[in-house]
Amino acid sequence: MQRALVASFATLLTLAAASTRAVTLDQAMADPDWIGSPVQQPYWSVDGRSLYYRLKRNASPVRDLHRVDLADGRDTVVDPAAMANADGPDARFDRSRSRAAFVRNGDVFLRDVASGRLTQVTRTPQAEASPQFSADGRSVQYRAGADWFVYDIAAGVSGPAALVRAEKDPEAKKPDDLAQQQLRYFSTLRKLKADREAQKKHADEFTGGDPTRAPLPFYIGDDVKIEATSLAPDGRHLLVVTSPKSYDAGRSGKLQRFVTESGYEEQEDERTRVGRNDPAPQSLLLLDLGARKQEALALEDLPGIHDDPLKAVREENEKLKRERGAEVKPEAGSPDKKKDAKKAEKKKNDEPKARAVRIVADGEDGGGGGIAWSEDGASLAIQIRAIDNKDRWIATVDFDRAKLTAQHRLTDPAWINWDFNDFGWLKDGRTLWYLSEEGGWSQLYAKTASGKANALTHGRFEVSAPALSPDGRWFYLRANVEAPYAYDVYRVAVGGGELERVTAYKGMQQFALSPDGRQLAVLHSSSYVPAQVAVAAAEPGAAPRELTDTRTADYKAMSWLAPEIVAVPSSHTKQPIYAKFYKPRDFDASKKYPAVLFVHGAGYLQNVHLGFPAYFREQMFHNLLTERGYVVLDMDYRASEGYGRDWRTAIYRQMGHPELEDLIDGVHWLEKNASADPQRVGLYGGSYGGFMALMAMFRAPEVFKAGAALRPVTDWAQYNHEYTSNILNTPQLDPIAYERSSPIEFADGLRGALLIAHGMIDDNVLFEDSVRLYQKLIELKKDNFELAGYPLERHGFVHADAWLDEYKRILKLFEANLK
Structure with missing residues (x-):
C-alpha cells in the first residue's frame, strides 16, 4: 500500500521535472500567478461528504471558496447563492456528534448531521466567535467580544449567558459622610432609600430564579482591561483574563510614507521597540455564574514563579559596567539615612516576588488558546507563561477553593519555544495531554491530575499539531520521524504504544480529520509543486486520492x-x-x-x-x-x-x-x-x-x-x-x-x-x-x-x-x- 501511495504522487513529480526550458530572472520574479496558486485552508463539510478549500483567483487578490464533492470529484466555486448553505471551518460537534456549530462570515450556524438542516443562530453586525455546545447538548454557546451568549436549540431563543463589564458596580457605591448625614436627618429620604432597595431585591430574586430573563452583568472594576473570556460548557463558570487598564504600552515612532495616493507624505504608528515596555501582565478571575461570585485565581503558588532565572545575567552585566568604569551616582542624604535606605532596599529585594505572566492565548480574537475545558465543563486547564520567557505552566482549577493546581512546569534557561504549546483533555475529561520540549524534542504527553506524566511519543524528532480522533482512541500528528526534512502524518494510541506512519508524502504540511474520524484531508507539496489537497483513509498504508493540481501549463513546462x-x-x-x-x-x-x-x-x-x-x-x-x-x-x-x-x-x-x-x-x-x-x-x-x-x-x-x-x-x-x-x-x-x-x-x-x-x-x-x-x-x-x-x-x-x-x-x- 505504501508503494501505491508513493506512486500516486509520482505523477506530479514527473510533471514537475518535465524538461523543456529554463527560467529567466523576469519570470522567476514575476507575479506567482503564472505558477498556479497553492491550495489553502482545507476543511471538511459537517457530513464528511465534501471538502472545502480556498484558492486565489488568477490576477486577483480574491480567494474563492471551493467545494469538492467526494462522491463524483466535482470541484465547484461556491457562489453567493450557494454560500448560504455552505459549512464553515473549525466546526464544533456536540458529544453525540449529531449536531455541529460553526462560524461563517461572523455569524453562528447550527447543522443537524443526519438531516442536513441548517439553522442560522445569529445575524448581527458584530462578529461572533468560539461556538461550542453545552455539556448537555441542548444549546450552543458563543462569544461576542467579552460576553457569552447561549442559543436554546429546542426553543430557538438566544440570550446572554454571561456579561462582563470592566466598570465599577453602580450599585456598590457607598454614601459619603454628607449623604449619611442626610439620611440621619430626614426620615422621608430613609423611606425612599428602603423602598428602592426592596424593589431591587425583589427584581434580583426574579432575575436569578427566572431562566427566561437575561442575567445581570458582572462588574469587575474600572482599573482592568478584559483580554479574554471563556465559558464552561456546563454554564456554571466563566474565566476572565485581565490586564491593568492603565498599563503604558511604551513609546512608538512614526513610519513615513513618501509615495501616496494623496500626493502628500503620510505617517503611521510604528511598533514599540524591545524593552521599551514589557507586555502587560495578566491576571485570572473566576466567575461563579450561579452564585454570582467572583474570585481571583492566585498565581503565587505556581512552582518556580518566585525564582529569578535572570540573576546571573544581571550580575554579568553589572560586572561589565563596573569594569568599564560606569559612573556610579552618589547616594543622597546623611550616612544614617543612606544606611537605613540600604537596609530597607535589601529587605525589599530579599522578599520573594511572583514573576509577571501572560496567558498563552491564540491572539486573534482574544480567547481560547490558553484555556481548555473538558467536554462536561467539570475540568478546566490554563496555560500560563512567564513574561521573562523562562517558564510555562499548565494548571488546573479547583472550583470549590478557587485555586490553581500546577500540573506541569516547563522551564528553559534560554527561552520557552513559541511553538509546541498545544494542550487539552482526553474524552474522560480528567486526563490532560500536552506537547513539551522537556526531553529536548517536542513530544506528546498525557497526565491525570494526580498521576505521573506518560510520554506517548519518544525520539529525536519533532511532534506537532496533535488531533484527537472523534472516538478518543488515537492522536494523529505531524512529525519528521524519517528524517528532519521529511514530514508526514503519524498516529499513536491515547494510552501510548507504537507510533504508526499514516502518509508517505515526506512533504506533508497540514491535515484534518473527517468528522467521523475515518478519513484525512492532507495538504501536501514537493520542491516544485505548491500545496495540493488529497484525501485518504486515516490508517497506515492507505492510498491517497488526489483532488487538485492547480499548476499552470507554463509552469509545468519548466525544467527544474x-x-x-x-x-x-x-x-x-x-x-x-x-x-x-x-x-x-x-x-x-x-x-x-x-x-x-x-x-x-x-x-x-x-x-x-x-x-x-x-x-x-x-x-x-x-x-x-x-x-x-x-x-x-x-x-x-x-x-x-x-x-x-x-x-x-x-x-x-x-x-x-x-x-x-x-x-x-x-x-x-x-x-x-x-x-x-x-x-x-x-x-x-x-x-x-x-x-x-x-x-x-x-x-x-x-x-x-x-x-x-x-x-x-x-x-x-x-x-x-x-x-x-x-x-x-x-x-x-x-x-x-x-x-x-x-x-x-x-x-x-x-x-x-x-x-x-x-x-x-x-x-x-x-x-x-x-x-x-x-x-x-x-x-x-x-x-x-x-x-x-x-x-x-x-x-x-x-x-x-x-x-x-x-x-x-x-x-x-x-x-x-x-x-
Missing part, C-alpha cells in the same frame, strides 16, 4: 533542478547541518566554481525540507545561478526549526555567532565536495537572513567577498519585544547580548561588496534599521556598499517590479564580484 539534501559536518556540534545543494547540470569536478550561500529568514524556520518552500522565488533564482555556473548552498543553520531544543537555543544571548560558524562550515563543505573556489564566495538573505548576511560580511570578510542583506535587522535593540526578548532578554537588562548580536557593532569589519535592500514602509524590520547602518558605514569611510529603498514595499515584497529590481541588483553584485 532538484535540490540535493546534504548533511554538512559541523565543526562545533555533533549534529550535522542539513542543507539544500544546487549545482550546474554539467557540473565538472575538475573546475572551480563561484559559490553562493542562501540564508533563510525568521531564524526559527526550516527551509531544508521536501515540501514547496516559502522561498520559492529564491529557489528559482538558485536554478538561474546554476545555469550561470554557480554552486549554491541553502543551510538550516543553528536556530532553525525541526532539529530539537538545543539547535534552537544555541543562539541564546549570541545571535549571529553559531549561525556564522555553520555558514563557514558550509563554505568548507562546498570547497571540499563541490569544487567551490574559496576566494569567490557570496551570500544573501532577507530579514533574519539579511541580518546574517551582515554578520558574515562584517565578521568573516576573509570568507565572504560579496553579500546582499535584504530588509535586515542591523540593531536588535530596534526590533520588537515579542521576538527579541525571548532570545536576548531586554537591552536594559542584558546589553551584553545586544552588543554581541547586533551587526552595527561590527560594521568596521566590512571589506567586500555589500548591497542593502529594504522596503521603505516595512513595519516589521523598520527601514530606519538600514538607514542607521548606512550612516554608520559612511562615518566609517567604507566604500563598495549601496542601499536600495523600495517606497511601496513592506517586509514581504508584493510587487513584481520591486522583486525584479532587487534580484537584478543581487545578480549584478555576484556577477561583478564572484565571477
Whole structure:
C-alpha cells in the first residue's frame, strides 16, 4: 500500500521535472500567478461528504471558496447563492456528534448531521466567535467580544449567558459622610432609600430564579482591561483574563510614507521597540455564574514563579559596567539615612516576588488558546507563561477553593519555544495531554491530575499539531520521524504504544480529520509543486486520492533542478547541518566554481525540507545561478526549526555567532565536495537572513567577498519585544547580548561588496534599521556598499517590479564580484 501511495504522487513529480526550458530572472520574479496558486485552508463539510478549500483567483487578490464533492470529484466555486448553505471551518460537534456549530462570515450556524438542516443562530453586525455546545447538548454557546451568549436549540431563543463589564458596580457605591448625614436627618429620604432597595431585591430574586430573563452583568472594576473570556460548557463558570487598564504600552515612532495616493507624505504608528515596555501582565478571575461570585485565581503558588532565572545575567552585566568604569551616582542624604535606605532596599529585594505572566492565548480574537475545558465543563486547564520567557505552566482549577493546581512546569534557561504549546483533555475529561520540549524534542504527553506524566511519543524528532480522533482512541500528528526534512502524518494510541506512519508524502504540511474520524484531508507539496489537497483513509498504508493540481501549463513546462539534501559536518556540534545543494547540470569536478550561500529568514524556520518552500522565488533564482555556473548552498543553520531544543537555543544571548560558524562550515563543505573556489564566495538573505548576511560580511570578510542583506535587522535593540526578548532578554537588562548580536557593532569589519535592500514602509524590520547602518558605514569611510529603498514595499515584497529590481541588483553584485 505504501508503494501505491508513493506512486500516486509520482505523477506530479514527473510533471514537475518535465524538461523543456529554463527560467529567466523576469519570470522567476514575476507575479506567482503564472505558477498556479497553492491550495489553502482545507476543511471538511459537517457530513464528511465534501471538502472545502480556498484558492486565489488568477490576477486577483480574491480567494474563492471551493467545494469538492467526494462522491463524483466535482470541484465547484461556491457562489453567493450557494454560500448560504455552505459549512464553515473549525466546526464544533456536540458529544453525540449529531449536531455541529460553526462560524461563517461572523455569524453562528447550527447543522443537524443526519438531516442536513441548517439553522442560522445569529445575524448581527458584530462578529461572533468560539461556538461550542453545552455539556448537555441542548444549546450552543458563543462569544461576542467579552460576553457569552447561549442559543436554546429546542426553543430557538438566544440570550446572554454571561456579561462582563470592566466598570465599577453602580450599585456598590457607598454614601459619603454628607449623604449619611442626610439620611440621619430626614426620615422621608430613609423611606425612599428602603423602598428602592426592596424593589431591587425583589427584581434580583426574579432575575436569578427566572431562566427566561437575561442575567445581570458582572462588574469587575474600572482599573482592568478584559483580554479574554471563556465559558464552561456546563454554564456554571466563566474565566476572565485581565490586564491593568492603565498599563503604558511604551513609546512608538512614526513610519513615513513618501509615495501616496494623496500626493502628500503620510505617517503611521510604528511598533514599540524591545524593552521599551514589557507586555502587560495578566491576571485570572473566576466567575461563579450561579452564585454570582467572583474570585481571583492566585498565581503565587505556581512552582518556580518566585525564582529569578535572570540573576546571573544581571550580575554579568553589572560586572561589565563596573569594569568599564560606569559612573556610579552618589547616594543622597546623611550616612544614617543612606544606611537605613540600604537596609530597607535589601529587605525589599530579599522578599520573594511572583514573576509577571501572560496567558498563552491564540491572539486573534482574544480567547481560547490558553484555556481548555473538558467536554462536561467539570475540568478546566490554563496555560500560563512567564513574561521573562523562562517558564510555562499548565494548571488546573479547583472550583470549590478557587485555586490553581500546577500540573506541569516547563522551564528553559534560554527561552520557552513559541511553538509546541498545544494542550487539552482526553474524552474522560480528567486526563490532560500536552506537547513539551522537556526531553529536548517536542513530544506528546498525557497526565491525570494526580498521576505521573506518560510520554506517548519518544525520539529525536519533532511532534506537532496533535488531533484527537472523534472516538478518543488515537492522536494523529505531524512529525519528521524519517528524517528532519521529511514530514508526514503519524498516529499513536491515547494510552501510548507504537507510533504508526499514516502518509508517505515526506512533504506533508497540514491535515484534518473527517468528522467521523475515518478519513484525512492532507495538504501536501514537493520542491516544485505548491500545496495540493488529497484525501485518504486515516490508517497506515492507505492510498491517497488526489483532488487538485492547480499548476499552470507554463509552469509545468519548466525544467527544474532538484535540490540535493546534504548533511554538512559541523565543526562545533555533533549534529550535522542539513542543507539544500544546487549545482550546474554539467557540473565538472575538475573546475572551480563561484559559490553562493542562501540564508533563510525568521531564524526559527526550516527551509531544508521536501515540501514547496516559502522561498520559492529564491529557489528559482538558485536554478538561474546554476545555469550561470554557480554552486549554491541553502543551510538550516543553528536556530532553525525541526532539529530539537538545543539547535534552537544555541543562539541564546549570541545571535549571529553559531549561525556564522555553520555558514563557514558550509563554505568548507562546498570547497571540499563541490569544487567551490574559496576566494569567490557570496551570500544573501532577507530579514533574519539579511541580518546574517551582515554578520558574515562584517565578521568573516576573509570568507565572504560579496553579500546582499535584504530588509535586515542591523540593531536588535530596534526590533520588537515579542521576538527579541525571548532570545536576548531586554537591552536594559542584558546589553551584553545586544552588543554581541547586533551587526552595527561590527560594521568596521566590512571589506567586500555589500548591497542593502529594504522596503521603505516595512513595519516589521523598520527601514530606519538600514538607514542607521548606512550612516554608520559612511562615518566609517567604507566604500563598495549601496542601499536600495523600495517606497511601496513592506517586509514581504508584493510587487513584481520591486522583486525584479532587487534580484537584478543581487545578480549584478555576484556577477561583478564572484565571477
